[in-house]
């Protein structure tokens with residue numbers, strides 16, 4: 091394709107940064123606008139699967155992620171009392187020697203991606219969002235919130251689950267819906283016995299621990315709740331203490347150490363999926379804007395990174411943008427739908443307190459498919 095096209099990426103999260111890096115790497119002119127003037131991200135840990143690490147390799151950030159994060163193969167499955175039950179083997183020849191699982195702190199991952207953008211000479215427009223957009227078949231005119239006007243061949247909406255771009259280009263798409271669980275996350279020191287992702291199944295909720303560096307790990311606790319309660323931050327540690335009653339082993343130690351100073355985040359899990367093309371005219375959605383998933387497969391961020399890579403690959407090799415967007419959809423739709431659907435299925439099994447084997451069977455089946463090159 092002619093390389094003198096101009097693309098605007100709206101949103102500097104994981105998907106938007108991935109698209110901007112990959113597009114710039116392919117020699118395409120790209121602007122990135124992010125509405126948060128501080129460009130910050132909340133301080134939770136994130137799990138990275140093997141396929142996500144592979145995508146990070148394509149993006150040129152794998153080495154830094156392995157250096158500043160944590161990687162280890164497999165998932166240990168334990169009872170609610172902390173008794174080892176079995177292990178899920180996450181290794182796969184298809185990954186070509188890349189570790190098959192890991193974790194990192196979100197702010198650390200953001201810094202790594204921001205450095206990569208900087209190395210490519212791409213400075214985002216911070217504190218700015220899109221005020222108005224006239225999008226046609228062959229280009230869009232954008233009025234930014236700072237009053238500037240821009241002309242672009244393509245707008246990439248990477249502005250997250252509550253995407254304003256999605257609302258503009260697909261006003262008929264359903265809004266995000268609550269998935270019946272609250273996700274508690276606690277950042278804490280890595281317990282020496284936790285060497286890889288570890289799930290505790292069979293208790294009142296699914297609980298997991300995952301190292302995010304040599305010294306730190308995070309715990310998640312998926313609380314089934316019919317309505318998306320907002321917890322009072324000051325008393326969160328007391329609620330979590332109560333929820334963790336009856337858990338043994340490492341989890342009992344973590345529970346005993348909870349205090350008002352504990353680093354806890356509690357969020358309702360929500361999902362949205364654009365069940366058709368993610369592009370209309372000269373605009374396309376990627377990441378959570380197109381397919382926000384619940385976190386059971388720990389693949390939401392990975393899908394966003396892959397979206398950015400695939401979009402850049404297809405634009406670089408197609409004759410025109412419509413053909414690029416078509417092949418982009420062909421490569422992305424099924425894979426992202428698998429993540430959203432399987433995650434919701436696991437969420438259902440968790441809420442129904444299905445047997446651990448029934449829950450992990452869905453995880454394993456999905457991982458086999460996700461391990462395949464995207």
Ligand SMILES: Cc1cc2nc3c(=O)[nH]c(=O)nc-3n(C[C@H](O)[C@H](O)[C@H](O)COP(=O)(O)OP(=O)(O)OC[C@H]3O[C@@H](n4cnc5c(N)ncnc54)[C@H](O)[C@@H]3O)c2cc1C
Nearest residue numbers: 101103104105125137219249250377378385388390391392
């Ligand atoms: C509880 C929980 C746990 C999760 N755990 C994992 C995990 O372990 N592993 C994993 O892979 N995934 C996980 N995910 C999913 C993952 O966090 C998301 O899929 C990923 O962060 C989506 O990235 P994104 O860039 O599409 O959207 P976002 O991260 O939401 O980024 C959107 C960006 O756009 C900006 N923005 C928004 N509106 C505008 C606008 N109008 N103009 C300009 N900028 C705008 C925002 O400020 C933000 O920077 C989890 C999700 C949740 C909810």
